[in-house]
Amino acid sequence: METGRRATLTPEMFEPVGMDAQEGERIAGPPSNFWRDAWRRLKRNKVALFGLVSIVFVIAAAYVGPLISGYGPYAQDLSVRLQGSSSEHWFGTDSFGRDLFTRVWQGTQISLYIAFLAAFIDIAIGIGYGAISAYYGGWIDSVMQRIIEILVGIPNLVVVILVMIILQPGILTITFALVITGWVGMARLVRGQVMQLKEEEFFLAARSLGAGTGRLIWKHLIPNIVAIAIINLMFTIPNAIFFEAFLSFIGLGITVPQASLGSLVSDGYKFLQGDSYLLWFPAGVLCLLMISFNLLADGLRDALDPRMKK
Amino acid sequence: MLRYTARRLVIAVFTLFIIATVTFFIMQLLPGTPFNDEKLSDEAKAQLEAKYGLDDPLVVQYARYMANMAQGDFGNSFYYNNTPVLGILLGRFPVSAFLGFQAMVVGVFVGMALGIVGALKHNTFWDSTATVVAVLGISIPSFVLGPLMQYWVGVKLGWLPIAFFDSWKHSIMPSIALSVFVIAIIARFMRTEMLEVLAQDYITLAKAKGLSALGVVLRHAVRNSLIPVITVIFPLVVGLVTGSLVIEQIFAIPGIGELFVTSIVVSDYFMIMGTTVFFAVLFVVALLIQDIAYGIIDPRIRVSGGKE
Numbered sequence: 001m002e003t004g005r006r007a008t009l010t011p012e013m014f015e016p017v018g019m020d021a022q023e024g025e026r027i028a029g030p031p032s033n034f035w036r037d038a039w040r041r042l043k044r045n046k047v048a049l050f051g052l053v054s055i056v057f058v059i060a061a062a063y064v065g066p067l068i069s070g071y072g073p074y075a076q077d078l079s080v081r082l083q084g085s086s087s088e089h090w091f092g093t094d095s096f097g098r099d100l101f102t103r104v105w106q107g108t109q110i111s112l113y114i115a116f117l118a119a120f121i122d123i124a125i126g127i128g129y130g131a132i133s134a135y136y137g138g139w140i141d142s143v144m145q146r147i148i149e150i151l152v153g154i155p156n157l158v159v160v161i162l163v164m165i166i167l168q169p170g171i172l173t174i175t176f177a178l179v180i181t182g183w184v185g186m187a188r189l190v191r192g193q194v195m196q197l198k199e200e201e202f203f204l205a206a207r208s209l210g211a212g213t214g215r216l217i218w219k220h221l222i223p224n225i226v227a228i229a230i231i232n233l234m235f236t237i238p239n240a241i242f243f244e245a246f247l248s249f250i251g252l253g254i255t256v257p258q259a260s261l262g263s264l265v266s267d268g269y270k271f272l273q274g275d276s277y278l279l280w281f282p283a284g285v286l287c288l289l290m291i292s293f294n295l296l297a298d299g300l301r302d303a304l305d306p307r308m309k310k
Numbered sequence: 311m312l313r314y315t316a317r318r319l320v321i322a323v324f325t326l327f328i329i330a331t332v333t334f335f336i337m338q339l340l341p342g343t344p345f346n347d348e349k350l351s352d353e354a355k356a357q358l359e360a361k362y363g364l365d366d367p368l369v370v371q372y373a374r375y376m377a378n379m380a381q382g383d384f385g386n387s388f389y390y391n392n393t394p395v396l397g398i399l400l401g402r403f404p405v406s407a408f409l410g411f412q413a414m415v416v417g418v419f420v421g422m423a424l425g426i427v428g429a430l431k432h433n434t435f436w437d438s439t440a441t442v443v444a445v446l447g448i449s450i451p452s453f454v455l456g457p458l459m460q461y462w463v464g465v466k467l468g469w470l471p472i473a474f475f476d477s478w479k480h481s482i483m484p485s486i487a488l489s490v491f492v493i494a495i496i497a498r499f500m501r502t503e504m505l506e507v508l509a510q511d512y513i514t515l516a517k518a519k520g521l522s523a524l525g526v527v528l529r530h531a532v533r534n535s536l537i538p539v540i541t542v543i544f545p546l547v548v549g550l551v552t553g554s555l556v557i558e559q560i561f562a563i564p565g566i567g568e569l570f571v572t573s574i575v576v577s578d579y580f581m582i583m584g585t586t587v588f589f590a591v592l593f594v595v596a597l598l599i600q601d602i603a604y605g606i607i608d609p610r611i612r613v614s615g616g617k618e
Contacts, residue, residue: 150325155548155593158586162332165574165582166339242451249453250555250571265453269560272457273465283454290449298445 034227041303048299051292058289062112065105073106074098074257084277091281094267104282107259108289114171114260115240118178119233125179126186127229131221133187134194135213145191148184156181160243164252174253178240186232193225227304234297238290245286261286311605318601322594329590333583334375338368384584389576395584399566405475406558406565410550412485417492417546424493425500426532429508440497447494452553456487456560473562484561488553492546499542503535510534540603547596551589 032040042048066073069090077097084092091100133144156178163177197203197220206220245262247253254260259267261282268279350358359365363374378385384395428440463483464472471480507513508531516526554567562568566585573581 149321150328152597154325154329154590157548157552158329158590158593161574161582162336162586165579166336238449245451246453246552246556250559251575262453269453269457272461276461279457283457287450287454290451291445294445294449 038227038300038303042299045299045302047295048303051295051297051299054288054292055296058108058285058292059112062105062108066102066109069099069102069105071099071102073102073259084275092275092277094278095271100278100281103259104261104264104285107261107264107282108285110171110254110258111241111244111261111286111289114175114178114244115237118175118182118240119236121175121179122182122186122236123229123233125183126232127190127222127225129183130187130190130192131194131217131225134191134198135217135221141191148187151181151184152188154181156243160247161252164247169252169255171254171258174244174247177247178243182236182240186229186236189228189232190225193228194221197221197224231297231301231304234293234300238293238297241286241289241293261289314605315602318598318605322598325594326587326590330376330379330587331372333586334372337579337583379587384587385580387573387578387581389573389578389581395580398569398581399584399588402564402566402569405563406554406567409481409484409488409558409563409565410554412481413488413550413553414492414546416485417489418496420489421493421496422500422532424497426504426527428497428501429504429531430527432505437501440501444494444498444501447490447497450490451556452487452491453556453560455490456484456557459483459487460560473560475561475563475565480561480563484557484563487561488550488557491549491553495542495546495549496539499539500535503538504531507531507534537607540600540607543600543603544593544597548593551592 042052071089075098077093080089080093080097083089086092089099089101091104094100094103129144133141159181160177163180164173167173167176203216203220206216211220241261244253244260245265248260248262249266251266254263256263264282265279265286268276268282271278356365363371366374382396384399386392387395387398390398424440424443428437431437460472460483463469470483471477472483474480513526513530516530521529551567554565555571556567557563558565558567559571566588569581570585572578573585
């Protein structure tokens with residue numbers, strides 16, 4: 001047995017197969033990039049995916065709902081006041097006989113509109129301010145940071161209420177009030193990021209190769225802060241939805257006959273004893289929206305920036 | 311440390327100064343005068359304006375306003391029988407403070423417990439429960455949670471009084487409704503910090519030298535996780551005040567939040583401004599305490615002069 005095996009080993013068996021230097025470099029799959037990786041990580045996160053799906057669902061419902069209900073959001077019909085859910089009025093009717101289903105989705109549209117608008121303006125100002133402050137540094141940075149330091153000390157509750165008192169209430173006023181203080185957080189975040197990026201080698205390399213200020217900012221800084229901006233955006237939106245609803249609830253928000261989720265909750269609360277469905281339907285949509293955005297934001301943070309897991 | 315504290319103090323005072331100035335100019339921008347009564351003749355109006363100094367130049371009015379405010383005089387409320395704003399505020403403060411304090415205590419302890427359990431039983435049923443509670447607590451606004459509790463606990467089950475503030479029992483539901491937000495924030499924070507601390511070498515050492523599991527958790531893990539919790543003092547105070555506006559309104563509690571919302575509804579401007587400045591002082595003090603506490607604990611912040 002022993003000898004038999006030894007006999008089968010011949011020198012021919014040890015010939016080199018010949019290695020191709022290129023073979024090891026061959027890319028097996030399609031190339032991945034940052035966004036594809038992030039999407040892959042997000043897809044694995046079932047909870048975040050649930051958030052994404054339900055946000056898409058709510059947005060779709062907000063725009064389709066009023067169209068298929070067959071009622072106008074402001075159309076009153078006093079003969080059908082305060083009726084519970086029925087096949088005619090899916091969410092019932094309010095004290096003016098208006099169709100609650102239509103009003104809830106119409107209100108969702110307005111809430112979403114305010115939240116998205118405020119969040120995007122926040123991000124735009126925040127990125128601009130933060131990037132300029134960090135990029136130029138020196139006394140410009142000092143002055144800009146002192147301004148921020150003071151703004152941070154003034155809580156948005158105070159500012160928002162003061163603004164709402166002097167300006168005419170309405171969608172744009174609420175957005176404006178939210179933006180005044182909202183951008184500060186983003187500006188601080190971007191400044192911190194840019195300060196870090198400025199010390200990186202790729203940035204030094206780009207500068208040594210003679211890249212101008214515009215190119216440095218647009219090609220090297222902005223792409224590197226997009227992820228953090230998106231994460232911040234996703235946390236800003238539910239915050240804005242909450243604040244708009246809060247303002248409407250304490251009587252500083254949307255004016256009648258327009259409605260937002262907050263003002264519908266506020267109106268419905270008055271009927272808590274008898275016709276509580278007027279409260280539960282808008283409150284349910286509001287909570288679903290808030291939960292979904294928070295879940296998606298958490299998931300996105302883990303997916304886009306695994307280091308930032310907090 | 312002294313230099314750092316002084317710097318924070320200067321910023322705090324400056325912030326208050328700006329808020330007071332802004333409120334003054336907002337008062338000027340408001341339409342009409344306090345004497346918009348149809349029954350008043352022009353002559354009587356002029357007399358009243360002269361009496362209250364409203365016909366003085368803006369600079370004089372501004373100086374008087376700032377001087378008054380520095381002495382705690384915010385003017386008189388139109389709605390509440392022309393009584394001084396400060397008096398009403400101070401009269402109502404204990405109720406709000408009690409409610410806020412109770413909510414804070416409940417929130418911090420429950421939140422910490424949830425966070426600690428979540429971290430110790432990482433990636434188990436308990437951890438998921440703690441996370442779900444945290445997400446719900448942040449997502450469900452107090453003005454939805456309040457009515458929800460009133461409806462089920464108050465009306466349907468009849469366990470607790472629905473509104474007003476007559477006994478300690480009346481404070482249970484509003485306190486819980488207020489504390490949910492605190493629970494959520496603290497639980498989240500505590501869980502993350504604990505997970506980080508539990509991975510440290512000194513925890514392994516503590517275990518290796520034979521400390522009991524409870525000893526390791528209490529004496530080493532929890533203690534070290536607590537330090538960064540200071541950074542959430544300010545957001546918590548702001549959150550509690552924001553929550554109190556609606557919670558006091560919903561539960562008909564005679565606190566500052568309810569007062570503020572009523573003042574907005576009846577356009578009682580001196581009351582609104584007084585309360586706003588009152589809140590601003592509260593927030594600025596909270597931020598100051600947070601910054602100084604953090605400076606004491608983390609020397610790096612003192613040196614760089616501010617946190618990033």
